[in-house]
Amino acid sequence: MSGKELNDLIRQSEEPKEESDITETVILAPERSKNLRRAILKFGALAVFAAIIVVFATIAWFASNKNTEANGMSVKVAGMPFEIAVKGSTVRNDSLFTQAVPDYTYGADDIIDGYYISTCEENQIKIRYTPVQNEATDFGPGSSGEILFYVIPASDGDLTVDINLDVIAFKEFGEAGNTTLKPVSELTSDDVDEDVISLCEEGENYLKGHIMFFEEPGETSESVQKQYRYYYKKPIITKVLTKTFTNARAGVPQPVTIYWMWPNTLGQIALRNNDLGQRSADDYPIVQDRADGVDITDTDKGKVIQYLIDNKSTVFANYSEITSAMIEDAKTTANFRKLSEGYNDGDYAIGISISYFMVDITVGLPNGS
């Protein structure tokens, strides 16, 4: 076979095949196009999904970045926009604290001299204080406290944080010398009887209502006449305080002081003023008194009375019998007695059931940021 013949043969054998290919392509073209579109759609959806995952994972990674750098007095926290810190020589009820809530630790004390600072590993720290002479050990109605802690911005500029305040109750149970302290919310019937758990839950409920928070101290100095004295300003009635540190410098601790009080009597919180002498002269009002007949809506007094109305089920043990009108008109003898009885019974319910309470402060970026 010559070369030409061979080529012809090859061409002949290929020609039909080409025809067949063409035919097949023509027939299959719409199906392939569909498949291709589907594949692209599938890939696109997967890519978008993957992108979402990658974005969030990156955010989470940044947020949980554990690299903390210390350089002299400056603190750099990668990812976390701030840390918190406390100062003081000791931790109140330290060993029981550790037993009841082991998640809380002391914080790092080697970053800034004198400060115990939260870190990614130690993101829940114990508040410290420096005891003074005759320091109270037990706290009940009439007790108060001042909590000082610091927010340390990670970068220069403005920083806004939400400070959430909570009160958590604890029950101590077991034989003397071998007791256990547990949050009331974690008690089980293996720990104490069911009816004791109910009592503790009731106590915790009133505790959350009776402990009130404030931003600033009031006027209690000796130079002011007793009837004009009051304990605090700016009640934090929502238990959330939004704080902005303007032009703050990275690594420089910004102090935050929170005042709490467990008012001793109803007269300190519910009365507009003491014109009728229902309040003992030594039980100063918790916020400044206001005259009858004036609008107190935007005053501290108005806010505290509104707090009582909004939270009556956690303030008054007889709350089912208490109306908003009674709270607004606490001066009327019958109302005063009813409210006072409810407040005192609430105190009593706390006292007989709750062994310890914790003021728990959560500092975070404002919701949504």
Place this chain on the structure above:
Amino acid sequence: MKGIFRKFNMLPGKKKAAIVTAAVMTLTLAAVIPVYAWFYNQRKAAELYKVEFPNSLYLNAAHREDRMYFNLNAVSQYKMDPITNSPLHDEFGKLIPTNSQKYVFTVSGSNTQSYKLQLAHTNNNQFTYTIYPAEESTTPGTDDKTVVYPMHAGSHNENTVFDPGSDNETGPIYYIQGDTPLSGSYKNNESDAPILAKDDDSYYIENYDTLTNVEENDIPSYWQSETIEFIWDLNKKFCHYYILEVTWDLRGDNIFENKETDMVYITASR
């Protein structure tokens, strides 16, 4: 959108399930990750405070029952059955005269390590009041030292310091009188026999101011115990039982012919 639903409806069950699962997981992830990240942007600080146990002092009927069951009505010159509250008879069917009657009360409380008991009473009947410590018992002691008390169901509404346990207890419970009465003294005694209160002291002025001609037996006598000190239990609580004994002279001056009324107040104070 309708087209998507139509296509979804046309899919086989397995594919539908797979798509729904995938969608739910995607949404969950999308919600969880930012929440998780936000939580990581938090720091917490806390301080633990010890709660002061409240002070309380309760005065109740026997067995810490509500005060209404502490009943001094109708002091009888004859022995009474404490359960049925009817007179007892001797073997000859006669009433049994007596010159005393005993009533049980409870003092209990928390976070208190001392208190005083006080009596304030009028003197129309010239009764003698004596308070004895007592022990609660489920079995009776000797006759003259035992007071039987019938328990009442649903009677623990006032004293919340102690868990009443079952509040449906009925039937008798016994109180064994101690040997020595509580020591104490009258604060305004003019004389012991007859017992009369002063009509010119600060207590009198407090009660009657400048009024005179008050019937001498109506002026209240005030008795106060010495401070009763004790050690509370592990929960800083205590519960003490007492017997108030009211006595009179069996042969004296026909006192019951007078059918007089006296008032007696018991108070516990810290």
